[in-house]
Amino acid sequence: MPDRAPLGLLVLSGVRHAASYLPIFDAHPAVVLRGLCEEADAPEWAHRDTRLLAEQYGVPFGTDPEAALVRDDVDLVLACSEPTRHARLAAQALRAGKHVLMDKPMATTTAECALLAEAAAGAPGKFTIVHRLFAPPIQRARRQIDAGHIGLVRSIDLEFLASGVHFATSVERPELVANPVLSGGGELLNFLVYPVDYLRYLTGAEPVEVFAEAGSFFFEPHRQFGVEDLGIISLRLEHDIIATLTVGRVPYAPTPGSGSSELRIIGSHGHITVDENRPQLDLWSTTTERRGFPIGGESARGTVTTEIDEFIRDILEDREPLYGLADGWAAIATIDAAYRAVQTGQPVTLAPYPARRMR
Amino acid sequence: MTTVAIIGAGAIARDHVAAYRRIPGVRIAYVADLELSRAVDLAALAGGATPTTAVGAIFAAPEVEAVDICTASGSHAALTIAAARAGKQIHLEKPAALSLDDFAQMEAAVAAAGVSLMVGQTARFQPVNREIAARIVEGTIGAPRYLHVLWYTGHVWPEGWRSWQLDPARSGGHPVHNGVHALDLAVWLLGSDPTRVFARGFRSFAPTMGTPDSFHMTVRFASGALALLEIAYSLRARGDSLRRILAVGEAGSLHHTTEGDPNLFSDSLRPPPQATEDALYYQLTHWLATLAGKETPIVTLPQVRATLAAALAAQESLTSGLAVTPERMVADA
Numbered sequence: 001m002p003d004r005a006p007l008g009l010l011v012l013s014g015v016r017h018a019a020s021y022l023p024i025f026d027a028h029p030a031v032v033l034r035g036l037c038e039e040a041d042a043p044e045w046a047h048r049d050t051r052l053l054a055e056q057y058g059v060p061f062g063t064d065p066e067a068a069l070v071r072d073d074v075d076l077v078l079a080c081s082e083p084t085r086h087a088r089l090a091a092q093a094l095r096a097g098k099h100v101l102m103d104k105p106m107a108t109t110t111a112e113c114a115l116l117a118e119a120a121a122g123a124p125g126k127f128t129i130v131h132r133l134f135a136p137p138i139q140r141a142r143r144q145i146d147a148g149h150i151g152l153v154r155s156i157d158l159e160f161l162a163s164g165v166h167f168a169t170s171v172e173r174p175e176l177v178a179n180p181v182l183s184g185g186g187e188l189l190n191f192l193v194y195p196v197d198y199l200r201y202l203t204g205a206e207p208v209e210v211f212a213e214a215g216s217f218f219f220e221p222h223r224q225f226g227v228e229d230l231g232i233i234s235l236r237l238e239h240d241i242i243a244t245l246t247v248g249r250v251p252y253a254p255t256p257g258s259g260s261s262e263l264r265i266i267g268s269h270g271h272i273t274v275d276e277n278r279p280q281l282d283l284w285s286t287t288t289e290r291r292g293f294p295i296g297g298e299s300a301r302g303t304v305t306t307e308i309d310e311f312i313r314d315i316l317e318d319r320e321p322l323y324g325l326a327d328g329w330a331a332i333a334t335i336d337a338a339y340r341a342v343q344t345g346q347p348v349t350l351a352p353y354p355a356r357r358m359r
Numbered sequence: 360m361t362t363v364a365i366i367g368a369g370a371i372a373r374d375h376v377a378a379y380r381r382i383p384g385v386r387i388a389y390v391a392d393l394e395l396s397r398a399v400d401l402a403a404l405a406g407g408a409t410p411t412t413a414v415g416a417i418f419a420a421p422e423v424e425a426v427d428i429c430t431a432s433g434s435h436a437a438l439t440i441a442a443a444r445a446g447k448q449i450h451l452e453k454p455a456a457l458s459l460d461d462f463a464q465m466e467a468a469v470a471a472a473g474v475s476l477m478v479g480q481t482a483r484f485q486p487v488n489r490e491i492a493a494r495i496v497e498g499t500i501g502a503p504r505y506l507h508v509l510w511y512t513g514h515v516w517p518e519g520w521r522s523w524q525l526d527p528a529r530s531g532g533h534p535v536h537n538g539v540h541a542l543d544l545a546v547w548l549l550g551s552d553p554t555r556v557f558a559r560g561f562r563s564f565a566p567t568m569g570t571p572d573s574f575h576m577t578v579r580f581a582s583g584a585l586a587l588l589e590i591a592y593s594l595r596a597r598g599d600s601l602r603r604i605l606a607v608g609e610a611g612s613l614h615h616t617t618e619g620d621p622n623l624f625s626d627s628l629r630p631p632p633q634a635t636e637d638a639l640y641y642q643l644t645h646w647l648a649t650l651a652g653k654e655t656p657i658v659t660l661p662q663v664r665a666t667l668a669a670a671l672a673a674q675e676s677l678t679s680g681l682a683v684t685p686e687r688m689v690a691d692a
Contacts, residue, residue, distance in 0.1 A: 217504040242559040244575045250607045254614035
C-alpha cells in the first residue's frame with residue numbers, strides 16, 4: 001500500500017447490501033470507516049438499519065448527509081439505499097467531490113441516469129457501481145474470447161435465476177425488490193443489470209433492440225405489488241449478435257447455491273459454457289442435505305471483494321474504474337426498453353445512451 | 360402383425376426402417392420414393408419390402424394397413440389426404456404441414472375416413488423428456504410456469520446447397536422444419552397453447568443460407584407460462600452436441616444437461632446423448648401400440664395444430680422482426 005493516510009469511508013444510507021459490503025471495506029488496510037448517515041426524512045426502517053450497522057462497527061450515525069459530505073476526512077462514499085434513492089444520493093456525493101461506489105442498479109429510470117451524469121460531469125471523484133464483471137468465470141470467458149478461441153460471438157444464452165427458498169435471507173425485506181416505490185420495478189430492474197453487463201463486457205457490442213416477456217408467477221410480494229418475478233429478454237446487439245436472457249427469482253434455481261448464473265456463448269469458431277457455480281464439489285452426507293461447494297469459492301462473494309479492492313486501487317493510483325456511468329446507463333436503458341417491450345408486446349429500440357466501449 | 364408401407368426413402372426414412380427392425384409384430388411391405396434407386400436401396404434394408412415409385416399402388420394394396428410418410432414437408436398434405444381417402448392409418452413425419460389451411464384439410468380427411476393420424480413429434484419420446492413429463496404429471500414441481508429448451512449441435516446439412524431444408528419455400532424455414540420439435544415439447548409439458556411468439560436467428564456458416572440455421576424463440580402461452588426455446592446448428596465440430604432442459608414450477612425445478620453425462624468418447628463414433636437416444640424407436644412403438652388399441656395416442660391433433668401455428672408464427676417473426684400471435688394466423692387460414 002502507498003504510504004499515505006487511509007481513505008475515510010462514509011456510508012450514505014446503509015440498507016440492503018450494505019451489511020455485506022461493509023466487512024470488505026472494514027478489512028481493507030487502506031480504508032477507515034468514518035461513519036454512517038441516513039437522510040432525515042428517510043423511512044424509519046432505513047434509519048434503524050443504518051443505525052444498527054453504525055453501532056455494530058462502533059462509528060457515528062448521523063442524519064445530515066450534507067454535513068457529513070463536507071467533512072475533510074471523508075474521501076469515499078458508499079451509497080447503499082433502496083434503489084429509488086440510489087441516483088440522487090450518489091449524485092449528491094459526487095457533487096461534494098467524493099469518490100463514490102454505489103449499489104446497483106445505478107438508477108431506476110433513464111431520467112435518473114441523466115441526473116447522475118450531470119452530477120458526474122466535471123466531478124473530481126472516481127465513480128463506479130456494483131457489478132460482477134470481476135467474477136473469475138466471466139474473466140476467464142473474456143480472456144478466451146480475446147484470445148480468439150471462439151472467433152466472433154454470434155449468440156449468447158444467459159440464465160440468471162435466484163432461488164426463492166433463499167428469499168428471506170438474500171434480501172432482508174421482500175419489498176426492497178417488489179415494491180416499486182422502493183425498488184423502482186420488479187426482478188428485471190433488480191437483476192437484469194448483471195446479465196446486460198456480461199453481454200457488453202464479453203462482446204464489446206452495445207444492445208440495439210429488446211423484446212421481453214415477463215410475469216408474476218411464484219411469489220406473493222410480486223403479485224401484491226404487480227411486478228414481475230421472472231422475465232425472458234431477447235436482445236439484438238451490434239453486429240447482429242443475438243442474446244436471450246432469462247432473469248428472475250424462482251422457487252428453486254437449478255443449483256445448490258442461492259442462485260444460478262449460466263452462459264452459453266456460441267462463436268464463429270467454437271463455443272464457451274460458463275457456470276458461476278461450477279465446477280463444484282458435491283457432498284452427500286448422513287448429517288446434512290446434499291450440498292455443492294463451488295471450486296474456488298462463491299463467484300458472487302468474491303467478485304464484490306475484488307471490485308472494492310480494484311476501486312480503492314483506482315482511487316490511490318488514479319486509474320479509470322472498469323465500470324462507469326455509461327455502463328450503468330446502458331444497463332438501465334436496456335431495462336427500460338425491456339419494460340416497454342413487456343407493455344407493448346413488441347420489440348423496442350433502446351433510448352439513446354452515452355455508450356462507452358468497455359475495456 | 361401390422362403391415363406398413365414407407366413413403367419416402369431419404370435419411371429420416373432410413374432411421375425409421377432401423378427402428379422398425381427392432382419392433383416385433385411389424386412388416387414393411389413397400390418402400391416408395393420418386394427415385395426408384397433410393398427405394399431399392401432402402402427396401403434392401405427393410406427385410407423383403409417391395410421398392411416402388413407408384414404411391415397409388417400402395418394406397419390400393421389391401422394388405423397395407425398403415426403408411427408412414429417420410430417425404431419432404433411440402434408433400435405431407437397431399438399424401439396424408441390421399442392415404443386417408445384410401446383408408447390407411449397414418450404416421451407422418453414432422454412438420455405436419457406447411458400451412459394451417461393444409462393441416463385443416465388433412466384433419467378433415469382423416470376425420471371423414473375414420474382413420475388415425477399421428478404426427479411424429481419425436482422430442483416427446485426422448486427418454487429425458489419422458490422422464491420430465493412423468494415428474495410433472497405426478498406434481499413434483501407443481502404447475503410448470505417456465506420452460507427452457509436448448510439444443511445445440513454441430514450439424515452438416517445433407518446435399519449442400521441442394522438441401523431442401525434450407526429453402527423456406529419447401530421446408531417452411533428452420534422454425535417450422537425443426538422448431539416444431541421444441542415447440543411441441545413446450546405445448547405438451549406446459550399443457551397450453553402458444554399465444555405470442557418472437558424469434559431471432561442467425562446463419563452460422565454462410566450468410567446466404569435460405570433460413571437461419573440457429574434461432575431463439577420466446578413464447579408466451581395461454582396459461583401465462585413462458586418458454587425460451589433455442590435451436591442452434593452452429594457448434595463447430597460435426598457431431599458435437601449440447602442439450603439442456605429446465606422446467607420451473609411453482610414448487611421446484613427439473614433440470615437436465617448433457618454436459619458431464621456418461622457416453623462414448625471416441626474418434627470413430629460420436630454417439631448422440633444417452634438421454635435422447637432411441638426416441639424414434641419409442642415413437643414408432645407407441646404408434647403401432649395405438650393402432651393395436653393398446654395405448655392411447657399422446658400426440659393429439661389439436662396439439663399438432665397449436666405447434667404448427669406457433670412454428671409458422673416464429674418463421675413470420677424471423678422475417679418481420681415482430682412478435683406474432685399464432686391465433687391471427689389461424690384466422691387468416
